[in-house]
Amino acid sequence: MQELQDFDQTHQTLQEVSNALDSGMFVHVRRLLQDMEPEDIAHLLEASPRKSRNVLWQLTDPEDYGEILDELSEDVKDGIVSRMNPESIAEATEGMETDDVAYVLRSLPNDLSREILSQMDTVDRFRVETALSYPEDTAGGMMNTDFITIRADVEIDVVLRYLRMKGDLPESTDALYVLDEESRLIGHLSLTTLLTTQQDTLVSDVMSDADEAIPVNTDDGEVANLFERRNWVSAPVVDENHLLLGRITIDDVVDVIREDAEHSMMSMAGMDDEEDTFAPVVKSARRRSVWLGMNVLAALAAASVSNMFEATLAQMASIAVLMTIVPSMGGVAGNQTVALVIRGLAVGHIGDSNQKELLMKEAGIGLLNGILWASIIGGIVMVWKSDMMLGAIISAAMLVNLTVAGIAGVSIPLILKKMNIDPALAGGMALTTITDIIGLFAFLGLATILM
Amino acid sequence: MQELQDFDQTHQTLQEVSNALDSGMFVHVRRLLQDMEPEDIAHLLEASPRKSRNVLWQLTDPEDYGEILDELSEDVKDGIVSRMNPESIAEATEGMETDDVAYVLRSLPNDLSREILSQMDTVDRFRVETALSYPEDTAGGMMNTDFITIRADVEIDVVLRYLRMKGDLPESTDALYVLDEESRLIGHLSLTTLLTTQQDTLVSDVMSDADEAIPVNTDDGEVANLFERRNWVSAPVVDENHLLLGRITIDDVVDVIREDAEHSMMSMAGMDDEEDTFAPVVKSARRRSVWLGMNVLAALAAASVSNMFEATLAQMASIAVLMTIVPSMGGVAGNQTVALVIRGLAVGHIGDSNQKELLMKEAGIGLLNGILWASIIGGIVMVWKSDMMLGAIISAAMLVNLTVAGIAGVSIPLILKKMNIDPALAGGMALTTITDIIGLFAFLGLATILM
Numbered sequence: 028m029q030e031l032q033d034f035d036q037t038h039q040t041l042q043e044v045s046n047a048l049d050s051g052m053f054v055h056v057r058r059l060l061q062d063m064e065p066e067d068i069a070h071l072l073e074a075s076p077r078k079s080r081n082v083l084w085q086l087t088d089p090e091d092y093g094e095i096l097d098e099l100s101e102d103v104k105d106g107i108v109s110r111m112n113p114e115s116i117a118e119a120t121e122g123m124e125t126d127d128v129a130y131v132l133r134s135l136p137n138d139l140s141r142e143i144l145s146q147m148d149t150v151d152r153f154r155v156e157t158a159l160s161y162p163e164d165t166a167g168g169m170m171n172t173d174f175i176t177i178r179a180d181v182e183i184d185v186v187l188r189y190l191r192m193k194g195d196l197p198e199s200t201d202a203l204y205v206l207d208e209e210s211r212l213i214g215h216l217s218l219t220t221l222l223t224t225q226q227d228t229l230v231s232d233v234m235s236d237a238d239e240a241i242p243v244n245t246d247d248g249e250v251a252n253l254f255e256r257r258n259w260v261s262a263p264v265v266d267e268n269h270l271l272l273g274r275i276t277i278d279d280v281v282d283v284i285r286e287d288a289e290h291s292m293m294s295m296a297g298m299d300d301e302e303d304t305f306a307p308v309v310k311s312a313r314r315r316s317v318w319l320g321m322n323v324l325a326a327l328a329a330a331s332v333s334n335m336f337e338a339t340l341a342q343m344a345s346i347a348v349l350m351t352i353v354p355s356m357g358g359v360a361g362n363q364t365v366a367l368v369i370r371g372l373a374v375g376h377i378g379d380s381n382q383k384e385l386l387m388k389e390a391g392i393g394l395l396n397g398i399l400w401a402s403i404i405g406g407i408v409m410v411w412k413s414d415m416m417l418g419a420i421i422s423a424a425m426l427v428n429l430t431v432a433g434i435a436g437v438s439i440p441l442i443l444k445k446m447n448i449d450p451a452l453a454g455g456m457a458l459t460t461i462t463d464i465i466g467l468f469a470f471l472g473l474a475t476i477l478m
Numbered sequence: 479m480q481e482l483q484d485f486d487q488t489h490q491t492l493q494e495v496s497n498a499l500d501s502g503m504f505v506h507v508r509r510l511l512q513d514m515e516p517e518d519i520a521h522l523l524e525a526s527p528r529k530s531r532n533v534l535w536q537l538t539d540p541e542d543y544g545e546i547l548d549e550l551s552e553d554v555k556d557g558i559v560s561r562m563n564p565e566s567i568a569e570a571t572e573g574m575e576t577d578d579v580a581y582v583l584r585s586l587p588n589d590l591s592r593e594i595l596s597q598m599d600t601v602d603r604f605r606v607e608t609a610l611s612y613p614e615d616t617a618g619g620m621m622n623t624d625f626i627t628i629r630a631d632v633e634i635d636v637v638l639r640y641l642r643m644k645g646d647l648p649e650s651t652d653a654l655y656v657l658d659e660e661s662r663l664i665g666h667l668s669l670t671t672l673l674t675t676q677q678d679t680l681v682s683d684v685m686s687d688a689d690e691a692i693p694v695n696t697d698d699g700e701v702a703n704l705f706e707r708r709n710w711v712s713a714p715v716v717d718e719n720h721l722l723l724g725r726i727t728i729d730d731v732v733d734v735i736r737e738d739a740e741h742s743m744m745s746m747a748g749m750d751d752e753e754d755t756f757a758p759v760v761k762s763a764r765r766r767s768v769w770l771g772m773n774v775l776a777a778l779a780a781a782s783v784s785n786m787f788e789a790t791l792a793q794m795a796s797i798a799v800l801m802t803i804v805p806s807m808g809g810v811a812g813n814q815t816v817a818l819v820i821r822g823l824a825v826g827h828i829g830d831s832n833q834k835e836l837l838m839k840e841a842g843i844g845l846l847n848g849i850l851w852a853s854i855i856g857g858i859v860m861v862w863k864s865d866m867m868l869g870a871i872i873s874a875a876m877l878v879n880l881t882v883a884g885i886a887g888v889s890i891p892l893i894l895k896k897m898n899i900d901p902a903l904a905g906g907m908a909l910t911t912i913t914d915i916i917g918l919f920a921f922l923g924l925a926t927i928l929m
Contacts, residue, residue, distance in 0.1 A: 042831040066707040074827040076835040098707070187673065196670040199711060201652065218669045219647045222638065255736070256517040256549070258729040260650060260711050277728050278709040281735060285706070288739025289821060292746065296817035297810065304822045305832070308839055312846040315814050319807060319847055323855065326806040333799040340798040344791040347798030348784040351805075351914075355777040356770060359748065363766050366747035370740060371755045376525040380493040381756070384527040388759055395763040400770055407778070463802075 040067075041074055048079055057086045065091040069098035072107075077305050081110065092119035097127040102303035105134050113139060117146035120155075124171040124198075126279065129158035166250050167243040169283070170264040170273030173197035176204045177230060179213060184226035186216070199276040201260040205234050212237045212263055212271040240265040243272055247283045252375060254280040291369055294451035297321075318456075325460040329354070332464050336471035339478070345412050346474050349421060353470045356400060357428035357462030364389045364436025365454045372444060373451075386437045393433025397426040420477060424469035431465045432458070491518075492525055499530055508537045516542040520549035523558070528756050532561065543570035548578040553754035556585050564590060568597035571606075575622040575649075577730065580609035617696040620734070621715040621724030624648035627655045628681060630664060635677035637667070650727040652711040656685050663688045663714055663722040691716040694723055698734045703826060705731040742820055745902035748772075772907055780805070780914040787922035790929070796863050797925050800872060804921045807851060808879035808913030815840045815887025816905045823895060824902075837888045844884025848877040871928060875920035882916050883909070 040059065047055045060068060060083070068087060072080050072095070084107055087095065096104055096119060108116060108131065120128045120143070132140045132155065140159075144152050154172050161167025174197060177186055186203065190196065203221070205214040214234035224233050240263045241250060254262065254277060264273045286300060293300040297318030302311065333340065333350065340347050368385070371377035377385060401422035409418030439457050440450035491510065498506045511519060511534070519538060523531050523546070535558055538546065547555055547570060559567060559582065571579045571594070583591045583606065591610075595603050605623050612618025625648060628637055637654065641647065654672070656665040665685035675684050691714045692701060705713065705728060715724045737751060744751040748769030753762070784791065784801065791798050819836070822828035828836060856873030860866055890908050891901035 041829065045831055064708075070707065070826070073825075074829065074832060076832060190673045191676065194674050196674060198709065200670060201711070218673065219651060222641045222669065222672070223645050223647060225642065255729075255732055256521065257515075258649065260652070260728065277711065277732075278706075281706055281728075281732060284732060284735055285739060288736060288743065292739065292743035293817050293821065295743065295746065296813045298814050298817050302818060304818060304827050305835065305839065308842040308846065311839075312843045312850075315811070315843065316847050316850055318814065319811055319851060322807060322810040323803075323851065326803040327858070329806070330799055330803055333802070334796075337795045337799060340791075341795035344788045344798070345785075347791040347795070347801070348781055348788060350798070351780055351784070351802060352774075352777040354802075355780070356773060359773040360766070360770055362747045363749050363769065366744050366749050367753065367755060370744065374524075375521070376755050378492065378525065380496055381525060381527060384756065388756065388762075391759040392763045392766065395759065396767050396770055399763075399767055400774065404774065 041071060044071065044083070045075075045079060048082055053082075053086060056083070060087050065094035066098050069095045072099065073103055073304065075305070077106070077307065080107065084110075089115065089119065093121065093123045093127070093131075096131050097123065100303065101134060101301040102306060104131065106303070108135060113142045114146065117143045120147070121151075124173055125154045125158045125273075126169060126171040128155045129163075129168070132159065133163060161243065164247045165243065166241045166245040166247070166264045166275060167272070169247055169250060169275050169279050170243075171197075171276070171279075172273050174204055174263070174271075174274040175200065176206045176271065177216065179205050179207070179229070179231040179234065181230055182226065183221060183224050183228050183230065183233070186221060186230065187226065197274075199261055199278060204263055204271055204274075205230060205237075206271060210271060211269045212240055212265050215239075215263065237263070237265075237269070239263070240269065240271075241275065242267070248287055248373070250275060251280050251283045251287065255284065287373065291373060291451040294449060295366070295369070295455050297452075297456070321456055325456060325463065328460060329463040329467060332467040333471065336467075336475055339471060339475040343474075343478065345414070345417065346471065346478075349408060349412075349417070350467060350470055352404060353421065353424045353428050354463040354466035356404075356425060357432045357466045358459045360393060360396060360429050361432030361436040361458040361462050362455055364393075364433055365440055365450075365458050368437055368440040369451050369454060372440060377441075382437070382441060386434065389433040389437045390430060391433070393430040393436075394426075397429035400429065401425040416478060417474075420473045421470060423473055424466065427469045428462055428466040432462050435461050492522060495522065495534070496526070496530060499533055504533075504537060507534070511538050516545035517549045520546045523550065524554055524755065526756070528557070528758065531558065535561075540566065540570065544572065544574045544578070544582075547582050548574065551754065552585060552752040553757060555582065557754070559586060564593045565597065568594045571598070572602075575624055576605045576609045576724075577620060577622040579606045580614075580619070583610065584614060612694065615698045616694065617692045617698070617701050617715045617726060618694040618723070620698055620701060620730050621694075621726050622648075623724050625655055625714070625722075625725040626651065627657050627722065628667065630656050630658070630680070630682035630685065632681055633677065634672060634675050634679050634681065634684070637672060637681065638677065648725075650712055650729060655714055655722055655725075656681060656688075657722060661722060662720045663691055663716050666690075666714065688714075688716075688720070690714075691720065691722075692726065693718070699738055699824075701726060702731050702734045702738065706735065738824065742824060742902040745900060746817070746820070746906050748903075748907070769907075776907060776911040776914065779911060780918060783915050783918040784922065787918075787926055790922060790926045794925075794929065796865070796868065797922065797929075800859060800863075800868070801918060801921055803855060804872060804875045804879050805914040805917035807855075807876060808883045808917045809910045811844060811847060811880050812883030812887040812909040812913045813906055815844075815884055816891055816901075816909050819888055819891040820902050820905060823891060828892075833888070833892060837885065840884040840888045841881060842884070844881040844887075845877075848880035851880065852876040867929060868925075871924045872921060874924055875917065878920045879913055879917040883913050886912050 044056055044059055120131060202215040202217045204212055205216060207213050214237050216230055216234045220233050243264050243266050261274055261276045263271055264275060266272055290300040299314060404425055405418040405422030408421050409415055435458055440454045443450040443453055495507055495510055653666040653668045655663055656667060658664050665688050667681055667685045671684050694715050694717050712725055712727045714722055715726060717723055741751040750765060852873040855876055856869040859872050860869030886909055891905045894901040894904050
């Protein structure tokens with residue numbers, strides 16, 4: 028039961044390690060690290076300030092390097108790998124699964140990764156090069172080449188003896204793959220079936236068919252959706268001729284699911300989902316400034332709308348005081364819709380068949396909430412500023428802007444998706460720009476006409 | 479290879495089903511549904527407008543009801559279950575795993591769920607009642623009671639014969655659990671070991687120890703983290719005396735991971751993560767208006783800051799035109815930091831040991847980007863408004879606000895967490911309120927003093 032307080036323990040260990048590092052007790056740190064699992068050391072590295080990471084890495088048993096690198100997020104991994112020499116990287120990748128080696132090598136400079144590949148033995152090099160030839164975000168990029176194949180015309184008993192002779196199965200093996208003479212996948216035999224079938228049965232009589240094979244070019248998000256809906260633990264990957272190329276296991280799928288969901292959340296705030304929590308200040312500042320630059324344009328666009336109504340603003344300062352309320356409410360309401368649509372697109376609930384329905388629904392919600400908040404804000408302004416007309420104007424602008432927010436909240440992500448722009452990344456800012464502009468136009472325009 | 483275009487297929491089927499429904503071709507729809515897997519019908523229901531859902535449900539084979547209900551999100555499931563009578567709900571739950579039955583019953587009114595329980599046989603009722611007695615978001619609420627136990631003092635051969643006699647294993651079984659005489663968990667035997675060990679070996683000689691057992695009260699997020707880091711497919715759940723209570727499988731963990739990540743993303747936009755994409759307009763509008771109400775308070779707070787400077791605004795309209803820029807940039811920059819911290823808290827990378835480090839780093843990024851954007855915006859304003867002083871003022875306000883945004887972006891989520899308030903839900907709005915207020919104060923205050 029040592030893992031009960033796993034979380035608290037990480038931060039206790041972290042504190043202990045950090046204290047030990049500060050007082051230069053490297054031997055103690057090395058002993059602490061020796062008692063930890065590679066995945067926990069990875070976690071410790073992610074949670075460590077950058078200056079401690081290199082020391083920790085030096086004090087870690089090189090035997091664990093490969094497994095640790097595989098568990099690290101891209102940014103942190105790249106930071107560490109960039110300080111290692113090619114020989115130790117090659118050494119670290121020994122015994123790792125093909126897809127994991129590909130992960131470690133993928134972001135390295137070309138000449139460095141070629142140098143590392145040249146240090147591997149021929150079989151490994153060929154496998155890793157094959158893995159690297161598939162795009163990272165496809166089934167080919169996720170698969171590993173560790174699996175067990177059998178023939179259809181043998182008895183269960185033969186398979187059992189074969190496995191006992193092998194003495195070991197690849198991690199997360201829940202099925203053996205059945206191939207024909209041309210190495211085409213024709214079915215699979217689950218370990219469960221293997222264990223519960225009489226020994227004289229032929230594999231061909233109890234194997235499942237090869238329906239669940241994943242084509243090598245399938246998008247990784249789609250692979251994740253298939254695993255999630257079918258409750259798979261592993262699945263075979265095939266080429267267009269149904270030749271077996273590899274196997275995807277649930278642990279890699281879980282990473283994709285986590286990353287996809289994190290991607291939506293981080294992108295909506297204008298962040299890179301691979302961003303290291305403890306990245307160097309200058310690097311982070313540069314990355315984030317791109318997004319801030321987009322927002323400067325959006326803010327200047329809004330300011331030039333206000334600028335058109337400078338005469339009205341000069342005439343009546345209470346207009347200026349109130350002019351931020353309508354855009355703010357529109358932005359918040361619209362972003363609720365954007366979040367709903369982005370999730371719906373990600374899990375595949377929204378498509379051509381139901382977009383109209385969704386648009387009507389969100390416009391309806393915008394209208395209803397528009398009426399509610401128009402009345403409330405209108406009332407508050409009438410009392411606060413003792414001005415009936417000003418209350419009526421802000422009410423009308425609010426109603427318009429919240430309805431627009433509902434419609435834009437559905438349309439913008441859908442249009443961005445059609446244009447192949449990531450809706451999670453650009454949706455929120457595009458929405459806010461529109462609700463800012465419409466909100467200011469409605470409020471300042473009405474005020475200019477009516478007051 | 480029928481699942482290659484799974485995603486496109488769903489929307490093709492959806493379109494076909496929706497056309498068939500519109501023209502009243504119910505027989506055709508029923509046939510389409512008969513060819514689909516339960517999890518695909520669930521997906522179809524989620525992606526269908528509400529008016530179609532009930533018709534689709536009527537046309538679905540009641541045999542599939544249980545599996546479909548289990549795959550639906552909470553809101554959609556509740557909508558459907560509320561229209562079923564207790565007998566058909568009880569019927570639908572037959573043959574389902576205990577945790578899945580508990581999921582279906584959990585949100586029902588008490589008297590209805592009692593009525594359904596009374597229709598089950600004694601063993602099932604007892605199991606489901608036990609599952610319902612654990613909080614939904616703990617290991618106890620996630621586990622099912624379907625597993626296979628063996629004794630330590632038998633030979634592998636005996637286990638193999640026992641499994642062959644059973645003829646079937648529970649879904650996602652990757653290990654058998656080894657109990658002592660008092661039903662305490664003392665270890666597990668993986669199917670892999672079972673298949674690769676000589677038949678005359680004793681279970682006790684090859685079983686792994688019971689270290690990985692999860693205490694029944696463990697939080698579901700922590701369970702997910704353990705599965706993710708250890709690459710488990712299933713894990714046993716025990717009580718404080720190490721009695722085996724149940725088993726958690728990876729498919730339920732995947733749901734938790736997906737939900738947790740969706741929760742962060744949806745909460746940050748002020749949405750309920752269980753929200754049905756096609757919820758009724760009035761219900762959605764009511765739910766979302768709570769969040770809009772919070773934002774009204776935030777917007778009014780900002781407006782009352784501007785109100786304090788009404789005299790300045792009355793004097794110079796260009797101040798009013800420009801006053802939205804600084805708060806907008808502060809909000810965007812601060813929310814980048816908030817997103818980073820929320821993710822860091824969720825995956826456990828941020829704790830007491832590294833908070834100071836993080837604060838310094840984000841303040842540094844805020845300062846750097848503050849200098850950058852202060853210069854750019856200052857320059858633009860000097861040229862646009864031909865006013866050196868106004869440019870200097872907006873520069874100074876920008877620098878202050880972006881630095882504050884960095885500091886507040888780290889502090890707010892951490893403080894909320896300490897107060898046991900969900901940082902994903904409240905963090906963004908609290909941050910924006912602060913950056914709005916500070917931004918307006920800095921800009922309008924400086925303008926009042928200096929112009």
